[in-house]
Amino acid sequence: xxxxxxxxxxxxxxxxxxxxxxxYIIFLLAFTAYPLVFSFYLIFHRWDLLTSPxxxxxxxxxxxxxxxxxxxxxxxxxxxxxxxxxxxxxFSIIIAMVLAEKIFARTFFRAAFFLPVIISGAVVTILWxxxxxxxxxxxxxxxxxxxxxPVGWLTSTKIAMPAIAIMATWKNMGFYIIxxxxxxxxxxGHLYEVSRIEGASRWQDFWRITLPLLRPTMLLVVVLSTFxxxxxxxxxxxxxxxxxxxxxxxVVLYMYKHAFLFQHMGYAATIGFALAIVILMVVLVQxxxxxxxxxx
Amino acid sequence: xxxxxxxxxxxxxxxxxxxxxxxxxxxxxxxxxxxxSMNLLSSNFTFHNYIAVFKKIPIGRALLNSTIVAGAxxxxxxxxxxxxxxxxxxxxxxxxxxxxxxxxxxxxIPGQLTLIPLYTLIVKLGWVDSYPGxxxxxMISGMGILIFRQTFVSIPGDLMEAARIEGAGxxxxxxxxFWPLSKPAMVTVGIITxxxxxxxxxxxxxxxxxxxxMTMPQMITMFAVGGQAGGDLGxxxxxxxxxxxxxxxxxxxxQKYFIEGIASSGIxx
Amino acid sequence: xxxxxFTIFLLFSACNCQAVELLxxxxxxxxxxxxxxxxxxxxxxxxxxxxxxxxxxxxxGSSEEILLSAIMSKTTPDICSNxxxxxxxxxxxxxxxxxxxxxxxxxxVIVDRTGTKLTDKFRSNxxxxxxIPWKSNPVMLAYNTEIFKSLKLKPPKTYSEFINVAKxxxxxxxxxxxxxxxxxKVSIKTVWYQRLFxxxxxxxxxxxxxxxxxxxxxxxxxxxxxxxMKFFADGFKNRYFPMLGFSRDxxxxxxxxxxxxGPWIIEYYKRLxxxxxxxxxxxxxxxxxxxxxxxxxxxxxMVIFSTTKHPDEAWKFxxxxxxxxxxxKLLELTSQIPTRAHIADDAYFKSFFKKNPLLKKAARQxxxxxxxxxSPHLIQILDIISRQxxxxxxxxxxxxxxxxxxxxxxxxxxxxxx
Numbered sequence: 002x003x004x005x006x007x008x009x010x011x012x013x014x015x016x017x018x019x020x021x022x023x024x025y026i027i028f029l030l031a032f033t034a035y036p037l038v039f040s041f042y043l044i045f046h047r048w049d050l051l052t053s054p055x056x057x058x059x060x061x062x063x064x065x066x067x068x069x070x071x072x073x074x075x076x077x078x079x080x081x082x083x084x085x086x087x088x089x090x091x092f093s094i095i096i097a098m099v100l101a102e103k104i105f106a107r108t109f110f111r112a113a114f115f116l117p118v119i120i121s122g123a124v125v126t127i128l129w130x131x132x133x134x135x136x137x138x139x140x141x142x143x144x145x146x147x148x149x150x151p152v153g154w155l156t157s158t159k160i161a162m163p164a165i166a167i168m169a170t171w172k173n174m175g176f177y178i179i180x181x182x183x184x185x186x187x188x189x190g191h192l193y194e195v196s197r198i199e200g201a202s203r204w205q206d207f208w209r210i211t212l213p214l215l216r217p218t219m220l221l222v223v224v225l226s227t228f229x230x231x232x233x234x235x236x237x238x239x240x241x242x243x244x245x246x247x248x249x250x251x252v253v254l255y256m257y258k259h260a261f262l263f264q265h266m267g268y269a270a271t272i273g274f275a276l277a278i279v280i281l282m283v284v285l286v287q288x289x290x291x292x293x294x295x296x297x
Numbered sequence: 298x299x300x301x302x303x304x305x306x307x308x309x310x311x312x313x314x315x316x317x318x319x320x321x322x323x324x325x326x327x328x329x330x331x332x333x334s335m336n337l338l339s340s341n342f343t344f345h346n347y348i349a350v351f352k353k354i355p356i357g358r359a360l361l362n363s364t365i366v367a368g369a370x371x372x373x374x375x376x377x378x379x380x381x382x383x384x385x386x387x388x389x390x391x392x393x394x395x396x397x398x399x400x401x402x403x404x405x406i407p408g409q410l411t412l413i414p415l416y417t418l419i420v421k422l423g424w425v426d427s428y429p430g431x432x433x434x435x436m437i438s439g440m441g442i443l444i445f446r447q448t449f450v451s452i453p454g455d456l457m458e459a460a461r462i463e464g465a466g467x468x469x470x471x472x473x474x475f476w477p478l479s480k481p482a483m484v485t486v487g488i489i490t491x492x493x494x495x496x497x498x499x500x501x502x503x504x505x506x507x508x509x510x511m512t513m514p515q516m517i518t519m520f521a522v523g524g525q526a527g528g529d530l531g532x533x534x535x536x537x538x539x540x541x542x543x544x545x546x547x548x549x550x551x552q553k554y555f556i557e558g559i560a561s562s563g564i565x566x
Numbered sequence: 567x568x569x570x571x572f573t574i575f576l577l578f579s580a581c582n583c584q585a586v587e588l589l590x591x592x593x594x595x596x597x598x599x600x601x602x603x604x605x606x607x608x609x610x611x612x613x614x615x616x617x618x619x620x621x622x623x624x625x626x627g628s629s630e631e632i633l634l635s636a637i638m639s640k641t642t643p644d645i646c647s648n649x650x651x652x653x654x655x656x657x658x659x660x661x662x663x664x665x666x667x668x669x670x671x672x673x674x675v676i677v678d679r680t681g682t683k684l685t686d687k688f689r690s691n692x693x694x695x696x697x698i699p700w701k702s703n704p705v706m707l708a709y710n711t712e713i714f715k716s717l718k719l720k721p722p723k724t725y726s727e728f729i730n731v732a733k734x735x736x737x738x739x740x741x742x743x744x745x746x747x748x749x750x751k752v753s754i755k756t757v758w759y760q761r762l763f764x765x766x767x768x769x770x771x772x773x774x775x776x777x778x779x780x781x782x783x784x785x786x787x788x789x790x791x792x793x794x795m796k797f798f799a800d801g802f803k804n805r806y807f808p809m810l811g812f813s814r815d816x817x818x819x820x821x822x823x824x825x826x827x828g829p830w831i832i833e834y835y836k837r838l839x840x841x842x843x844x845x846x847x848x849x850x851x852x853x854x855x856x857x858x859x860x861x862x863x864x865x866x867x868m869v870i871f872s873t874t875k876h877p878d879e880a881w882k883f884x885x886x887x888x889x890x891x892x893x894x895k896l897l898e899l900t901s902q903i904p905t906r907a908h909i910a911d912d913a914y915f916k917s918f919f920k921k922n923p924l925l926k927k928a929a930r931q932x933x934x935x936x937x938x939x940x941s942p943h944l945i946q947i948l949d950i951i952s953r954q955x956x957x958x959x960x961x962x963x964x965x966x967x968x969x970x971x972x973x974x975x976x977x978x979x980x981x982x983x984x
Binding site for chain 1: 321467503
C-alpha cells in the first residue's frame with residue numbers, strides 16, 4: 002500500500018513540477034533564448050529593419066575595432082568608475098560608521114540617505130541638470146559665494162564625466178550605506194574588545210579589523226557599480242547627449258544611437274555583444290583580485 | 298561633544314541628500330521669475346505649473362499606464378516566480394537541478410546583449426505601442442525565482458505533507474501555506490519589481506511612440522528634454538513631481554521594507 | 567488579473583469604427599501645436615465623417631529619429647507635418663510613404679500653390695512627388711536693435727565686419743572678470759540637427775548656395791566650408807559666443823546681441839519676452855564674397871504614411887491644411903513662411919505682410935535658399951559634421967582645414983561601408 006502511494010505521489014509530483022515550470026520555460030524560450038540566438042544572427046548581418054538583412058560576415062566586428070567612438074565610450078566608463086568607486090566607498094563607509102554608533106534619529110537619517118535610491122534616474126538626471134546649469138544652477142551659485150567663477154559642469158571636457166559620476170554617487174550612496182551598515186553590524190564585538198586590551202588605537206582597529214572584514218561588501222560595491230557604469234544611459238542622454246567631444250558618451254547610449262538614429266540593428270547588436278563580453282571579463286577579474294583573502 | 302559633532306556632520310550630509318528634492322518641490326510651485334532661486338519658500342506659491350502640465354501632456358493617462366504596467370508586472374513576477382521557486386524547492390522532477398542552473402545562468406547575462414534582439418522581436422510580434430510589449434518581456438524574473446526558492450527551501454516539509462494528506466493540491470499549498478509564511482520575500486520581490494518597472498525609462502523609450510501609451514518616466518523625459526516644456530523649469534519640475542510623489546508616499550509607509558528589500562537583493566544591478 | 571488588464575487595454579485601443587479616424591502628428595513646439603489644434607477643430611466641425619486626432623510628435627530626441635523608429639515598427643500616424651525633405655530618400659526606400667500620383671488632382675493642387683520650380687525641388691529621383699511642400703524658415707541673422715542702436719552699430723555683412731561689431735558688443739559690465747554680454751548665441755549642443763542652424767547656413771552663404779553632396783560624393787571640403795569653420799573657431803576662441811551651458815535663451819534675455827534663427831522665433835519670442843526688439847539681416851559672408859547671400863531654408867513638409875487605411879481622406883485633409891486660409895493662420899500663429907510661390911506679392915497675404923515687415927524680409931530671403939541634400943545617411947552625415955564642429959570650433963583640438971578633410975573622408979566612408 003505504502004509503496005503504491007509513494008510512487009503515485011512521486012509521479013503526480015513530477016507532472017505538477019512540469020506544470021509549475023511550464024510558463025517559465027515558454028518565457029525563457031521566447032524572451033531569453035530567442036534574443037540570445039538572434040543576437041548571434043544579427044552580429045553577422047547589416048539590417049535596418051526596413052529592408053531585408055544582408056549577410057556581412059565579420060564586417061561589423063572589423064568596423065567595431067576601428068570605431069574610435071566605441072573605444073572612447075569604453076574609456077569613459079573606466080573614467081566614470083575610477084571616480085565613482087573610490088568616492089562611493091569612502092563616503093559610504095564613513096556615513097555607515099557614524100550610523101553604526103548610537104545615534105539620535107538613526108531611522109530618519111537612514112531614510113534620508115536612501116531617498117535618492119528609490120527615485121527614478123530620469124527625474125534625478127533632469128533635476129541635476131538644473132543644479133549643474135552654468136547660469137542659474139546651485140553649484141555655481143555656491144561657488145560664487147566664495148568668489149569662484151562659474152564652472153561649465155556639463156560643457157567642460159574635463160569636468161563633464163566627473164560631474165555625472167558625482168551625481169551617480171549621490172544617487173546610489175544610500176544603497177551602499179545600508180550594505181556597509183549591514184557589514185559593520187555583523188563584525189563580532191569581541192574582536193574590538195580583544196584589540197582594546199592589546200592597547201590598539203581606534204585608528205588601528207579600523208585598519209586591522211573593520212576594513213578587512215568589510216572586504217566582501219566592498220567587492221559587492223565594486224561589482225554593482227561596474228554593472229551600473231556599463232548600463233549608463235539616461236544620464237548622458239538627458240544631460241549631455243554624449244558630448245563634449247564624446248567625453249560622456251556611454252556604450253549603451255552609443256548602441257541606442259546606432260539602433261535608433263542610424264537604423265544599424267546589426268551593428269548595435271554587435272556593440273551589445275562586445276559590451277557583454279567586456280562586462281563578463283571585468284567582473285571575473287574583479288572577483289579574482291578582490292575576492293581573495295576575504296576570510297580573516 | 299563628540300556626539301554633537303557626529304550629529305552635525307550627519308545632519309549636513311542628510312540635508313545635501315534631501316535638499317535637491319525639496320528644491321524641486323519648491324520650484325514646481327513657484328512662478329517662472331522665481332523658479333531658479335535657491336530659497337525653498339516663496340510668498341507666491343501657485344499650482345499654475347501643475348495645471349500647465351495637465352494642459353500640455355496627458356499626464357493622467359501616463360500615471361494610469363505606469364500603474365497598470367508596474368502593477369501587472371509585479372503581480373505576474375510574484376505569481377510566476379513563486380510558482381517556479383516552489384517547483385525548484387519542493388517538487389521533484391527530472392531536470393530540476395539543470396533548470397536551477399539555467400536560472401542562475403540567465404541572471405548572469407548582461408541585459409545589453411539581448412536588448413536589440415528583444416526589440417526586433419517586439420516589432421515582429423507587433424507589440425510596439427502596447428501593454429504586452431511593456432509587460433510580457435519582464436513577467437518572470439530570475440531574481441524572483443531565486444529569492445522564492447531560498448525562502449521556500451527553509452519551510453519545513455511537514456506542513457506540506459499534512460496538507461497533501463488532507464487533499465490539498467500543490468497550487469493550494471503554495472497559495473494557502475507558503476505565501477503567508479513568506480511575506481517578507483513577497484514584499485521584497487514586489488517592491489524591487491514595482492520600483493524597477495515604475496522607474497524604467499530605456500525600454501519604454503525603445504518601444505513606445507504613441508503618447509497615450511507612454512509611462513511616466515518616458516513622458517517626463519520627453520516633456521523636459523523634447524522641448525514641449527518650452528524650457529520652463531517650474532513646469533518640468535512639476536511634471537517630475539508626478540513621478541516622484543507616489544513612490545515617496547509608498548516609501549514613507551513601507552520604508553523598512555524598501556530599505557531591507559532592496560539591500561537584500563544586492564544581486565540585482 | 568492579467569486578463570482583466572488586457573480587457574482594459576482592448577477597451578482603450580478599440581476605435582470608434584463608425585467614422586473614419588485619422589491620426590495627425592504635428593511638430594511639438596507650442597506655436598505649432600496651437601495651430602494644429604485650431605485647424606483640426608475647424609476640420610472636425612466641417613467633416614463629421616472624417617475625424618482627425620492631433621498629437622505632437624512624441625519626440626525625446628529629434629522628430630526624425632522618432633519617425634524612423636515608427637517606420638521600423640509600422641506605427642506611423644496617417645499624416646505628419648514635420649518632415650525634413652532630406653530624410654525622404656530613406657522614407658521612399660523603405661516604402662513608408664504614399665506617393666501622391668495616386669490622387670488625380672495632386673499635381674495641380676501642389677503646383678498651383680508652390681509653383682513648378684519650387685515643386686520640382688521636392689520630387690524624388692523618379693520624378694514622383696511623395697511629399698507635400700508646406701513651409702520654410704530661412705535661417706537668418708537676428709540682431710537686437712536696442713543694443714545695436716545704443717552702440718551705434720550696423721548689422722555685419724562680412725566676417726571682418728562681424729569681428730568689429732563683436733568686439734564692441736562683448737563686455738563685462740559688473741567688472742568681475744567674467745563677460746556678461748556676448749556678440750552672438752551659438753548652440754554648443756552636439757546633437758546632429760543643430761548644425762543645420764549654424765554651420766550649414768554659413769557654409770551655404772560662403773559657397774554661394776552649395777550643398778554638402780553631389781550624388782554619392784562629399785563635396786564640402788572646400789574654401790567656403792573652411793572659412794565658415796574658421797569663423798566659428800575664432801568666435802569661440804575670442805569668446806564672441808558664450809561657452810556656458812545656459813538654461814535660458816541668451817538672446818531673449820539680451821545677454822547676446824545676435825542669434826541665428828528662422829522667422830518662427832517672432833511668435834516664440836513674443837511669448838518669452840514681448841519687449842524684445844530685433845530685426846533680421848542676411849548671414850555674414852567671407853570678405854571676398856560676391857553675389858546674393860543664400861541660406862538654409864529649413865523646409866518642413868507633410869507626408870501621408872503608407873500605414874494609413876484612408877489615403878483619400880488623408881489627402882482631403884491635407885488639401886485643407888495647405889489652403890490659403892490655413893496658410894494665413896500658419897503665418898499669423900507660428901510666423902513661418904508657407905511654401906507658396908511669390909507669397910510676398912500675393913494679394914491675399916498683402917495686408918498681413920504690411921503689418922509684419924519682419925516676416926516680409928524672411929519671405930524675400932525665401933527666394934534665396936537651398937535645402938539639405940536628400941541622403942539615406944543624412945543623420946549620420948550631420949552627426950559627423952556636428953562632431954567635427956565640436957572638435958574644430960567649440961573646443962579647437964583640431965584645425966578647421968583638418969576637420970573638413972576628416973569630415974569629408976568619414977562621409978565618403980559611410981557611402982562605402984553602410
